[in-house]
Amino acid sequence: MQLSVCNVAIAIVAIGLLNYIWTVVQARTTLPSGPLPWPIVGNTFALSKLPELTLTEMRKRYGDVFTVFIGTRPCLIVNGVNKVKEALLKNSVTFGGRPNLMLFKFFEIPNGPVGISATDYTPTLRLHRKVTHTAIRNYTQASGSDAAKFEQLVRGEINKLIKVIEKHESKPFDVLPDLLNSVTFLIFTVCFGPDSFEKYIDRKSLEKLSAALTVFDEYISMNNIFDTFPFLYHLLMKIPSKTNRELEALTNDLLSMLEKELETHKETYDPDTVRDILDAMIKAKREAEDEERDDKASMLDDYSLIGTIGDLFFAGMQTTSYTVQWYLLFMITHPQIQKKVHDELDQIVGRNNYPAIENRSSLKFLDATISETLRLSSIVPLSLPHAPLKDIEIFGQKIPKGTAVWVNLWSVHHDEALWPNAKQFQPQRFLDKNGDLIKSPNLIPFSVGTRTCIGESLARYELFMYISHLMNHFEFKMAESQESYDLQPRPGLVHGCKSYKLIATPRK
Ligand code: HEM
Numbered sequence: 001m002q003l004s005v006c007n008v009a010i011a012i013v014a015i016g017l018l019n020y021i022w023t024v025v026q027a028r029t030t031l032p033s034g035p036l037p038w039p040i041v042g043n044t045f046a047l048s049k050l051p052e053l054t055l056t057e058m059r060k061r062y063g064d065v066f067t068v069f070i071g072t073r074p075c076l077i078v079n080g081v082n083k084v085k086e087a088l089l090k091n092s093v094t095f096g097g098r099p100n101l102m103l104f105k106f107f108e109i110p111n112g113p114v115g116i117s118a119t120d121y122t123p124t125l126r127l128h129r130k131v132t133h134t135a136i137r138n139y140t141q142a143s144g145s146d147a148a149k150f151e152q153l154v155r156g157e158i159n160k161l162i163k164v165i166e167k168h169e170s171k172p173f174d175v176l177p178d179l180l181n182s183v184t185f186l187i188f189t190v191c192f193g194p195d196s197f198e199k200y201i202d203r204k205s206l207e208k209l210s211a212a213l214t215v216f217d218e219y220i221s222m223n224n225i226f227d228t229f230p231f232l233y234h235l236l237m238k239i240p241s242k243t244n245r246e247l248e249a250l251t252n253d254l255l256s257m258l259e260k261e262l263e264t265h266k267e268t269y270d271p272d273t274v275r276d277i278l279d280a281m282i283k284a285k286r287e288a289e290d291e292e293r294d295d296k297a298s299m300l301d302d303y304s305l306i307g308t309i310g311d312l313f314f315a316g317m318q319t320t321s322y323t324v325q326w327y328l329l330f331m332i333t334h335p336q337i338q339k340k341v342h343d344e345l346d347q348i349v350g351r352n353n354y355p356a357i358e359n360r361s362s363l364k365f366l367d368a369t370i371s372e373t374l375r376l377s378s379i380v381p382l383s384l385p386h387a388p389l390k391d392i393e394i395f396g397q398k399i400p401k402g403t404a405v406w407v408n409l410w411s412v413h414h415d416e417a418l419w420p421n422a423k424q425f426q427p428q429r430f431l432d433k434n435g436d437l438i439k440s441p442n443l444i445p446f447s448v449g450t451r452t453c454i455g456e457s458l459a460r461y462e463l464f465m466y467i468s469h470l471m472n473h474f475e476f477k478m479a480e481s482q483e484s485y486d487l488q489p490r491p492g493l494v495h496g497c498k499s500y501k502l503i504a505t506p507r508k
Helices: 002-030 051-062 081-090 102-107 123-140 144-166 176-192 196-200 203-220 230-238 242-268 277-290 294-298 302-333 335-348 364-377 409-413 456-473
Strands: 065-070 073-079 392-394 397-399 404-408 474-478 502-506
Touching: 002 065, 002 397, 051 065, 051 073, 051 404, 051 409, 073 081, 081 404, 081 409, 102 203, 102 230, 123 144, 123 277, 123 302, 123 456, 144 176, 144 456, 144 502, 176 277, 176 302, 176 456, 230 242, 242 277, 242 302, 277 294, 277 302, 302 335, 302 364, 302 456, 302 474, 302 502, 335 364, 335 456, 335 474, 364 456, 404 409, 456 474
Parallel strands: 073 404
Antiparallel strands: 065 073, 392 397, 474 502
16 A cells, blocks of 8 residues: 555656656747756746846846746746847737736636736727727826816825825825825726715725735736646635635625726716716727627627726726835935935926926926836836737747747846946936936836837826925935835835835925
């Protein structure tokens, strides 16, 4: 009996080893080489908690393009601006797919993959991207009274945030929870219209949601445990634990909120007044129905509208807040740069006025500090994974359809050849001799190509408005109680900075 158990164990190990050798040999014949993977776990653990940094280091040894294994799955890593653009710009349609990764399970709503970020490059995705992209630009590039209305809405929310920050009375505090609340409120309003927020979410639940998402970040990194051991996902998610019950309740609450809001929007819809992005999507559907374009209308069914709007909501929540949190960290650790931002604001806006979106082109130094923050923080350091929609010859190799491809934006933004003293916060690099802004083609925090970020124009609008208002109103300082300030990111697909405290003192 003992012998047979032993034999079975040996057989399992032997099969595992053969499978390992076969996978590695097969990958080596089709994909560029890279670090040798361990059996079963591949390179998962060697990539550390901040894979973008490890992969950037590995670039020195293996070149711009190499392969790493997450568990037993080979993934192509693309570093450096030229190779990233060769894939995502020159071959943009082919690289428009998303790989079949466990990671995307966290983006799904219960009935399966819908929406934008996790779905493949299909006609449905293109239509959803087009409708939402246009709707977002209608806000950020509106003219006349529509532009003024949107600016007023954003300013109103920022002013609430300023009051909340003032309540800390120049005592040390962590700015992130207040920022997340404010930005979430705004994205909610853009998606579902004014007054929708308080109807569904009280501030306490929102704080819970934000905290849950921040903890969650680590689990959805590139080398996450579920892509290493896919069976764990099914195992852990089925355990009736408290966390799972809470997660399920939260998902169900959000889903029923989205369903209710969709019904209310349909009932009150007026084609002449598009109130928000959900209205824009309903309008696209009604127009397709009027034109008897059933194919198009069916791509905008209720379920996929909910998926897309949920996607925008989640993508818009953390990204902007984390970028502002990074910005303030750079300001308190570089007081002489903060002073220059204040001087420029005093000169162009004035301490007793509100910055306006039309000031953006004049506040060049401030604009340069935002670009430098986007570069140095690279908050989506490995973008979202791509996958070729068909076999493709690129980088001197034939890359099979469906291969997971990670483009390392961190490597682009920390490349000494492109950015001398890349580790330092030097906004001047974005200004020429005359103080005019340099638009660098090497700054690509929103990625490039067919899957480039849909929210870029909104993110840039919000970043300018939040940062200019906060900087005009406050002077930010380090908290003496905080021993040191760590400029290393926190792990995650979207990486914030490590939690820190600052002091905000009104300048007026
Ligand atoms: C500083 C802020 C932001 C940064 C740095 C950022 C960056 C990115 C990046 C790198 C991607 C992946 C692109 C790719 O797959 O190659 C992405 C995708 C996406 N972003 Fe953003 N983003 C930001 C803000 C926003 C906001 C405010 C929204 C929503 C209103 C948004 C919505 C999306 C969506 C829906 C996708 C998926 C696009 C697709 O799969 O086709 N993002 N973003």
